[in-house]
Amino acid sequence: MPLIVQKYGGTSVANAARIKTVVARRIVARAASGDQLVVVVSAMGDTTDELIALARQVTDEPEARELDLLLSTGEIVSAALVAMALNHMGRPAVALSGSQAGIRTDPRHGKARIADLDPKRIRQELDADRIVIVAGFQGITEEMEITTLGRGASDTTAVALAAALKAERAEIYTDVEGIFNADPRIVPEATKFPEISYEEMLELAAYGAQVMHPRAVELGAVHHVRIYVASSFSDAPGTLIHGGPFMEQHNKVLGIAQDTDVARITIRGVPDRPGIAATLFEPLGEHGISVDTIVQNASVERLTDLTFTVSRSDLGRAMEIVKPVALEIDAPEVLADTHLAKVSIVGAGMTSAAGYAGRMFRTLFEAGINIELITTSEIRITCLIDEKQVRDAVRALHKAFELQEG
C-alpha cells in the first residue's frame, strides 16, 4: 500500500473551520484512495509569532531551551485538533508530538537538526489502520529536551519522515499553488512549474521563494524524496520537485526570487592574513547562525572590508559574537543594517553563459535601482538592493528575462 507524507502549513490549519473543511476533508479523500497517510502539521495561523510575543512580554532574551519548550506546544495543538477532526469524520487517526513520533535531534535549541528518526510508533499506528498526525517543527534530544528545528521547519519534518518511512512522496500543502518563476503576488503574469529539479528549487528557495523551506529541499535531494507542492485551497495541479533527468540544460533564466529577511554586517579594516575568516565565522556557526553571501573586498594596504548577511532574527546575536572578535583582530568598526533585500535570477548554467549578469545589472540600473553588493553561483546571480525597491526589481527582471506566460 503506497505511503504518502503530507504537510499542511499554518494557513491551512488557521482555525477549527479550516481544519475541518480544508485539511480533514482533503486527508479523508486521500485516505479513501487507499494510500497510507502520515500528516505533518504546522502551528495554527500566527500561533508561533504569538507565543514569541508572549515570551518577549516576559523577557527580551528568552533562553533558547525554554523558548523551544514554549513554541513546541503550537504544533501539538494543531496535531491534536486535526486528529480529532478525522476521528469525528469516522476516520481513525492519532496525533503524535515530535517526541512521540521518534524525531531525535541534536541539542541546538531553536535550530536543531534531525539526528535520527525512529519510525516504530508511526509504523504501529499505520499497521492499526490509523492516520498518523505528527506535530511538525519539533523533536527531542537524547537528554529528553524538547527542541525546535527553526522557522518553517515543518517542511523538514515532512521530508525527513518521508525519507525514514520510504514514502512514495512528500506533499507540501500551502497557500500557493506551486512554484512560480516569480512571486505571483508581485508579478501577476508569473508562471508555474509543473516540475523542477532539487537544485533549482533550492536556489529559488534559498533566495527567497518562500513556498518551501530550503532545508527540506536539501533533505529531499539527499534522500531522493519526491516533493509535491500544491495549494490546500484549490485542486489546481502543483509542482513536483524531483531529481529526474527531465530538465534540459537550457541556459535560461528559470525564475526570479526575492528575500527581505536580510541583515548585512560589515567589518571594516580586517587584517588580510590567513585564518581571519575562520576566527570570525566559526563562532557564528557554533551558535547556529547561518551566514550566507560572504563578500571580501580587495585588500588595500593589507586591510580589507568583510561583508556578510544573516537573517534579521539572528542579527542581534551575530553582532554580539562578531564585535569582540573584531576587537581581538583590531578591526576598528562593525556596521549593521537591515534596510536591504536580495533579488536573484536563477537558472541552470547562469554564470557560464555570457550576458545574463550584464542584462540583470542593466535592467536594475534602468529601473533606477542601486546595487549594494553582488554575488553569483553556478545557477544564480544575486544583487543586494534597497528593500523598498524589491517589487520594482522583481517586476523589471521578470519582464527583461521574458518570463511572462506564453
Added chain:
Amino acid sequence: MPLIVQKYGGTSVANAARIKTVVARRIVARAASGDQLVVVVSAMGDTTDELIALARQVTDEPEARELDLLLSTGEIVSAALVAMALNHMGRPAVALSGSQAGIRTDPRHGKARIADLDPKRIRQELDADRIVIVAGFQGITEEMEITTLGRGASDTTAVALAAALKAERAEIYTDVEGIFNADPRIVPEATKFPEISYEEMLELAAYGAQVMHPRAVELGAVHHVRIYVASSFSDAPGTLIHGGPFMEQHNKVLGIAQDTDVARITIRGVPDRPGIAATLFEPLGEHGISVDTIVQNASVERLTDLTFTVSRSDLGRAMEIVKPVALEIDAPEVLADTHLAKVSIVGAGMTSAAGYAGRMFRTLFEAGINIELITTSEIRITCLIDEKQVRDAVRALHKAFELQEG
C-alpha cells in the same frame, strides 16, 4: 537546605505581567531565603477552557487521548514563561513538562492517577542550583502517552512532588487567602482557619470549598505532606492543612460548603436484588467517572429508585453507560438533571451529636428552600437543593450556625 514545593494557579499566571510581578517576584523572594524551590504551575487564566472550546469546534466528542495531548500544552506554556521570567531576573530556572519531571501515570486519559514519580531530573536541576518549574496537571504513561490528571489537578501534582521529594511542605498559591468557614464571596463575615486537619479540609473540599482539589488533600493526608494555602496577591497569612493533634473534637459546625458542579441521575424501577448496584457502578468506575452521593430509596414491590450524582462534565458519558445497563436490568426510566447544587455543613462529630441535622433542615425550610435529597457522613450533612438558591442557603446556614467572626 529545606525544599519547598509551590503551586501557582491559573489566575496567578493569567498573563505576562502577573507572571513577572506576582509569581516570579514571589519565587525570587522565597529563593533568597535559602530554600530550594520546585514550582508547579497551572495553565494561564482560561487557557484550558479555551482549548476545550477549540476542540469542541472540531468535534462534539473529542477522544480523551487527543484532548489530553491538546490540554497538556497549556501548562507547558506557563511553565516556560515562568522559567523565562526568573532567568530574566537573574535567578537560574528551568521549565519541565510533566513527562520531563518524571511524572508517570496510569493510562486513564482525562483522569489519570499518578503511578510513580521519578525525581531524578528535578534533583539534578536543584543540585545545579536552578529553580525547577513543573507543568502541572499532566504526566506520561509507560507507553509514552501524554495524560492529564483531571481539572484542578495541578494541586495534586504539587502535593505528589512534595511527597516524592520529601519537601518541607507544599504551598498552594491561589486567588483566595486560605480556607474559610464559608465562601467569602457569598458570606462576607466568613472567617479564615489558621489551621485545619486533612479530614476536615477534605470534607470542605469534596463538598465544594473550591480552594483546593480534594485529591490533593487526600494525597497530602496519605503521605503526611503539610499543605499551606494562601493568596498569590497578598501577604495575609493563609491556612495550614496538616494532620497534627491540634483540632479538638469540638462537636461544632466547622464550615459551610457548596458545590454547583452537580448532575443528578435517577434510575427508576430498579429491581431490588443483589448485585444490581455493582452492575451499575462498576462500568462507571472503569470509565473513570467519579460517583458521589448515592441514594437508594426504600423498596416498593421489590422495585426501587436509585439516585446518584456525578460532575456535570461527566453527565453525557455517564448517561451513555447507564442507559444500556438500565435496559438490561429492566429499569424503565433514566432521568438526568443539572439544575441542582449541594450545600453542606461540615465539622467533626456532626452526626453523632444531635440537633445539627434538624437545625440545618429548619434553617433551609425557613429560607424557603426545598431539599431534594439528603446524605450524611460522620463529619458532614449535605442537602441537594435548587442551584438558584445556593447563595441564600449558604448565608442562612452561616448565620444559623453562628460562624460569623468574633
